[in-house]
Amino acid sequence: MHRRFIAPGALAAASVLLAIPASAASHSPGAPGIGDPYYPAYGNGGYDVSHYDLRLKYQPATDELEGTATLLARTTQDLSRFNLDFLLDVDEVRVNGAKASFATSGEHELEITPKTPLAKGTAVTVVVRYSGVPSSKQAYGFTSWHRTPDGGVGANEPEAAWWWFPSNDHPLDKATYDVSVLVPDGTQAISNGTLQSTSSRLGWTRFNWRSNKPQATYLATLAVGKFDITTGRTESGIPVVNAYSKDLGDNAGAARASIERTGEVADWLSEYFGPYPFNALGGYVPNTNTGYALETQTRPFYSPRQFANGSNTSVVVHELAHQWYGDLVSVTGWKDIWINEGFARYAQWLWSEHEDEGTAQEIADYVYASHPADDPFWTVKPGDPGPENQFDIAVYDRGALALQALRNEIGDDAFFAVLKGWPQKYAYGNATVADFRTYAEEVSGQSLSALFDTWLFQPSKPAAPAAADASIARAAEGGGAAPVQPKSWKKIAATNDVHEH
Numbered sequence: 375m376h377r378r379f380i381a382p383g384a385l386a387a388a389s390v391l392l393a394i395p396a397s398a399a400s401h402s403p404g405a406p407g408i409g410d411p412y413y414p415a416y417g418n419g420g421y422d423v424s425h426y427d428l429r430l431k432y433q434p435a436t437d438e439l440e441g442t443a444t445l446l447a448r449t450t451q452d453l454s455r456f457n458l459d460f461l462l463d464v465d466e467v468r469v470n471g472a473k474a475s476f477a478t479s480g481e482h483e484l485e486i487t488p489k490t491p492l493a494k495g496t497a498v499t500v501v502v503r504y505s506g507v508p509s510s511k512q513a514y515g516f517t518s519w520h521r522t523p524d525g526g527v528g529a530n531e532p533e534a535a536w537w538w539f540p541s542n543d544h545p546l547d548k549a550t551y552d553v554s555v556l557v558p559d560g561t562q563a564i565s566n567g568t569l570q571s572t573s574s575r576l577g578w579t580r581f582n583w584r585s586n587k588p589q590a591t592y593l594a595t596l597a598v599g600k601f602d603i604t605t606g607r608t609e610s611g612i613p614v615v616n617a618y619s620k621d622l623g624d625n626a627g628a629a630r631a632s633i634e635r636t637g638e639v640a641d642w643l644s645e646y647f648g649p650y651p652f653n654a655l656g657g658y659v660p661n662t663n664t665g666y667a668l669e670t671q672t673r674p675f676y677s678p679r680q681f682a683n684g685s686n687t688s689v690v691v692h693e694l695a696h697q698w699y700g701d702l703v704s705v706t707g708w709k710d711i712w713i714n715e716g717f718a719r720y721a722q723w724l725w726s727e728h729e730d731e732g733t734a735q736e737i738a739d740y741v742y743a744s745h746p747a748d749d750p751f752w753t754v755k756p757g758d759p760g761p762e763n764q765f766d767i768a769v770y771d772r773g774a775l776a777l778q779a780l781r782n783e784i785g786d787d788a789f790f791a792v793l794k795g796w797p798q799k800y801a802y803g804n805a806t807v808a809d810f811r812t813y814a815e816e817v818s819g820q821s822l823s824a825l826f827d828t829w830l831f832q833p834s835k836p837a838a839p840a841a842a843d844a845s846i847a848r849a850a851e852g853g854g855a856a857p858v859q860p861k862s863w864k865k866i867a868a869t870n871d872v873h874e875h
């Protein structure tokens with residue numbers, strides 16, 4: 375340590391001179407969005423979260439949620455201030471132990487100003503204490519929190535976290551999670567990953583869930599209610615935990631007959647996509663009246679309505695396919711949604727083939743023939759559909775059609791090598807549609823820019839010659855009868871209500 379003797383007045387002046395440029399010039403607020411052109415306010419700039427520790431207490435009777443969220447993060451710039459995305463009422467924020475000031479702005483921004491500015495590249499611990507009634511909060515006029523007769527559920531895409539924990543809400547910032555939830559005895563709290571332990575005291579039961587692999591914020595889920603829980607193991611040894619609301623009525627049997635096949639389906643998918651990437655599996659069905667299902671990591675959310683017409687393993691195939699295509703490898707931006715939905719839908723086509731209910735080729739021919747050239751279906755570009763069409767049916771059906779065109783172009787060997795290699799190449803990370811094209815070109819040794827452009831990026835129906843080149847609609851080309859509806863079609867279509875606001 376160097377000791378210098380400077381007159382008191384000079385020291386004060388020197389400090390001021392040093393302090394002003396250091397904090398005012400180089401420390402700036404983190405951006406209120408992470409830079410996604412579809413959703414400019416989603417996520418935030420200036421830091422990267424590695425872990426969320428959520429300690430929650432939920433009262434089903436009143437929908438009151440209290441929580442302490444501890445975020446472990448690292449700064450990516452000199453920060454004078456930074457944002458989290460959140461809707462509940464914040465009582466206190468601490469940054470590295472010191473109380474920070476905070477304010478709300480926009481639809482879902484929590485602006486945090488630490489007592490001292492944060493230098494780039496340093497570890498930061500943020501503690502947010504909060505409470506609120508999630509069902510009373512809306513952003514942009516909607517809610518992703520589903521109130522049920524016996525509790526509540528947070529599950530939606532792209533946004534679900536705002537209603538139950540503060541986050542950097544974008545798939546680009548993945549993290550591990552510990553979710554600990556205190557609920558009244560007789561009620562269960564379901565989340566992602568493994569159930570580490572439960573304990574009961576004074577009428578309340580605590581459920582401790584852990585996700586030990588990176589997980590996007592929209593893939594984190596919380597469901598509180600009265601559930602029947604089943605446990606088991608896949609043939610490959612992965613523990614399975616499923617949860618069914620006790621209140622599913624006539625849908626209960628069909629829901630179980632579908633979701634209890636989770637282990638079998640995951641093992642079957644791993645033949646196409648490589649080893650299952652997480653250490654837990656399952657599914658849950660709360661008593662919501664929503665129509666969609668969602669690939670919440672390791673434990674998809676299913677709506678009872680998915681099973682209103684009987685069992686549907688196809689929807690289980692769709693959500694479990696996302697564990698590789700969406701969860702293990704996530705979108706870089708929301709415009710890349712095809713690398714999730716095109717593949718989850720194509721997995722359903724493969725399952726149809728497996729079940730002898732129509733080959734992927736037959737389904738592709740049927741999709742191509744079912745939509746005339748003037749159908750708005752063809753105006754949606756699956757490779758960049760725009761936020762308004764992010765979950766349009768074309769992203770699914772035209773998206774899977776593009777994969778059949780790719781399969782026919784590069785042949786089964788290269789195609790299935792791509793399907794299996796891709797999840798490994800970008801494991802636990804993010805990727806774009808362009809990354810996928812590059813990878814398919816690498817594996818196949820073929821230039822695929824024309825094929826991708828035709829099937830993913832043109833706002834029009836690929837013309838007959840392009841379809842013939844890709845061996846699509848062969849029956850129509852040969853002057854034969856229009857393709858008949860494959861047997862699996864209705865079950866696959868029952869998965870379509872994946873998203874609603």
Ligand SMILES: [Zn+2]
Pocket residue numbers: 669692696714715718872
């Ligand atoms: Zn999906």
